[in-house]
Amino acid sequence: MDRGPVRGMAAAGALAVALTVTGVGDAPESATGPESATGPDERPVHRSAPPTASFLGMPAELACTVSDILEPSCGVWWGASPYRDDVEPLESAVGRDMDIVYTWRGIDQAHVPGERERRMVAEGRFVHTNIEARRFERQGHPAIDYADIIAGRFDDSLRAQARGIAELGVPYFVTFDHEADGNQRYNNRGTPEEFVRSWRHIVDLYRREGADNAIWVWNVTGWEGNLDRLPGLWPGNDYVDWISWEAYNMTHCDTMPHWDGVDSFEEALAPAYEWIQREGPRHGIDPDKPVMIGEMGTTDIGPRETLRWYADIPRVLREYERVRAVKVWDNKVSSGCDFRIGANRFARQGFEMAGRDPYVNLPDRVRRLAEYAHGRDQGVGDHD
Template identity: 30%
Template sequence: MPAEPGQVMLGAYLGLSGHSLAQSLALRRSQLGRDQRIVHQFWGFGETLPRRRPDIGGATLMISWHGVRYADITGGGSDRRIAAAARNLAAQGKPLLLRWGWEMNGDWFAWGGAANGKDPGGYVTVWRRLHRIFREEGADNVAWVWSPNWNSSPDASWNRMQRYYPGDDYVDWVGVSGYDFYRESPSTLFDPVVNTYGDDKPIIITETAGIDFGGDSKARWIDDLSGYVRRTSPIEAVVWFDTDTHNDTNFRIDSTAGALAAYRKMARNARFQG
């Protein structure tokens, strides 16, 4: 389910204080003059994945599904849970994006290589098992998004993102998470993934947001992101982490008037009409 040729699907995770999802979608529609093309949600591995789509209009749903330690899956103990999840997502009857076990090359999640014996191969084994079970359950509407962090932590040879790649037959989209926490440029954040996988797979920026360092810094970074995506043809989707409820950091696109104006300009650019 790629975007239209030459165009980018623009969407968001929406977690706005005091707003339901419906209210958040309506607010952004009024501010941007358009709907989201992707709506991002997070689900725990132990939660029951939804059989019914949320009311997101014509948008594509992207589910980030939490992982677990590899042994909890490779031994077969989670097969029934995985099969039930596959059936539920298949029942939705519409294409969706599934991002399992993201940022696996970081050391902050239970499913990262650092928490699993420094064994990226174990992650590959788990991914392929999930993929097989979904295929057996007929979840053909699910597109698989493999999504490392933009850099690896720890920065060690065993933890290179390429070591976690399940293989082209098991991946539909390659994603990447990257925020300018230390004033990184979009090219610094995203070029490694684009240059490594962009010839073979569509690229989706699965999580990003600009940081407000004062003045017009956030607006300028959004402008830089827009320019970068416009000249980087393998990128076919961008999903903003649009929230003010995460770790006391305001990632909202409307945290300043300038940021909102810059984001609105990006959203209305012809390249972002996928």
């Protein structure tokens, strides 16, 4: 293998962009997965993570670094998988832009990134695209077997994707077949070993096509009942830049009849976080890799409770220092399982309040420098 992704925040200064920022995290002046609902039949039993380093009390002037894989040292990127693939209504409703926007594509689609992704990049957002093991060019988006990927049957479209991402010249988050540990996917499209071989095949192909700006995000469900499946699905530290999972509360969700009670955002993210930190190393998983909460949200749990669920997110993030990006899933599974921010004014108010917190408001100066981090790295030499 010729190249591997950067591991965590680049310790060598050549792989990070360092700057002195005055007033980092100043609040803005104005305050205004489609399959993620699947999981084990029984709800997980959560444990709270012990407090770690806190961002609270830091001076306004500090050195902020952003690595070439877009890991910030001074806060958390804030993003969304938007309703009907249109992020602007959400941004207008909550009075801020999203740092990252999640998009969904099929492995058979050659034109990735598409016009929508290119427009968002041009407007200054980062894009995270999940490449599904599905044929998006066919009606119903039928799933394909991992064996077909390993055999190279989709190499032409994958090469075109890699070249398209490389041409952008900016860091671009990519996931292959998110939530491979979920009940609807695990051992259905192939074995865990075949998932790993498919992941590595795609990453190697992208690298051969020059897509070194692709940032690889391994995404799982985060369900406690699925954690024992993760070791067999791990592609290896040289093939993963970020580790990602979901943080949902699904009270009253008609697709989750066994969901009793309410899980806070912290209770939803903690089991996988603790597992990675405690068990990851013995399975070859680097616990120092940055974490992305790939999707999160709650169903309606009452006015005050729904608002508080979202508003409490920045406080929780300060206690889980490896989490460096969060995206809300602004969508619905069914009429009885709705996570849309715009459909619930208390969800909107809570998400708006959370989005104003300095910890999830990285300064524009940090964002601009992040866009150049990968470009600067190209003159440094190959990653080991």
